[in-house]
Amino acid sequence: MLAIIDYGVGNLASIRNMFKKIGAEALVTNDIGKIREAQKILLPGVGAFDHCMTLFNASGLREIVTRKALEEATPTIGICVGLQMLMEGSEEGKEPGLGWIKGRTVRFRQDQLGNLKVPHMGWTSVRSCKTSGLTGGFTEDTRFYFVHSYHVQVADPRDELIAAEYGTQFTAGVERGNILGVQFHPEKSHRFGMQLLNNFVRSY
């Protein structure tokens, strides 16, 4: 069973719907016992970075999720701000991140974007930077739906899994051991999102 961690941020229905569609057992939960049993963890996140970190810290779930991710090496994927939470910190806020991936989250710089607007909202092509179970089946048509003003910068270039371009090239996905994260919204990216989540379910 895959546990979608419900620490108080909204809109987990879409993620659950997509797992249902691909026939994977996923549970939206804040139950420590259920999370303990999970074979996979999905850490969602939406809205402001500090808001997410504060809610997660106060949820009583950080300890069990950390134990699963770091000690038991349970495959764990962060989505959107959930990815940013894996980093050491963010320009958007003051709260420290989890620090499971070295590096920080920074804002898109307008001087690199020309007349493109922030947030980056829409569909953007991506490419896989290394061989990985998560990006199996990616082609030149692969694209995902993004909504974000901030993106991660990994300290160790080997952690970069997916790259995309919006005025400037940025990291759209990371993988270090059992810790993964994507900036886009697979749950809103029809065929491509189903493929990615399916990869996470079946290849890890």
Next chain:
Amino acid sequence: MRRIRVIPVLLIHEGGLVKSVRFKDYRYVGDPINAVKVFNEKEIDEIVILDIDATREKRPPDFRKIREIAEEAFMPLAYGGGITSIDEAKQLFNLGVEKVIVNYTAVHDPGFVTALARQVGSQSVVVSVDVKKNILGKYRVFTKNGREDTGEEPVSFAKKMQDAGAGELFLNSIENDGTYRGYDLALVTKVSGALGIPLVACGGASRVEDFAAAVSAGASAVAAGSMFVFQRPHQAVLISYPGQQELKEKVFSRLEVK
């Protein structure tokens, strides 16, 4: 390659899916959930669902129906119609709606847009701006399905909504709606030129080339109704969506950012 979002707009009226001409003359198109399923298979960029009865009937969104739709929508879903409180908006997000579209409430209380944006984030708040020329030939913002003239001029209204916290504007040309005569490019140019936030152009699209024209005029994304639900010349109901190859050739490849 830069892409722009190409967005089908579905109208819900008396429980069914309809399409209008100039915000009137509704024609039944089918069942909304089936339509969403078909659009899903066509791998569309985003979908807009508008309940055009809710405000007039002074009732909240039909959450049960929206839940059914959201369960089938594996693309970003924007919903508008009858949203008058932050609680209602939050309920919609919990069902899997990505963005809420406000019109009547925003016109009468811009502070609602501010409060909403503060609670849910600007990127999830869209204000729809329905525009028609008045008897003096001046563009004016209308509400209540084009029935009520607000007296507001579109550019200043759009700026006011941006300042209030809207993350995106959905600009509808009432006169071009359902007419296949292309977007009102003069209107798109005027309004987008005054905005920092993305503008979605809607009303009048008949072919893929119209999308490129709207983007050249300043739109960040394009929306259409009739073009995606009817097949001309006989207006038979047929759900369609341009293929990626056609969009690449006729739209995306011409968008390269200077």
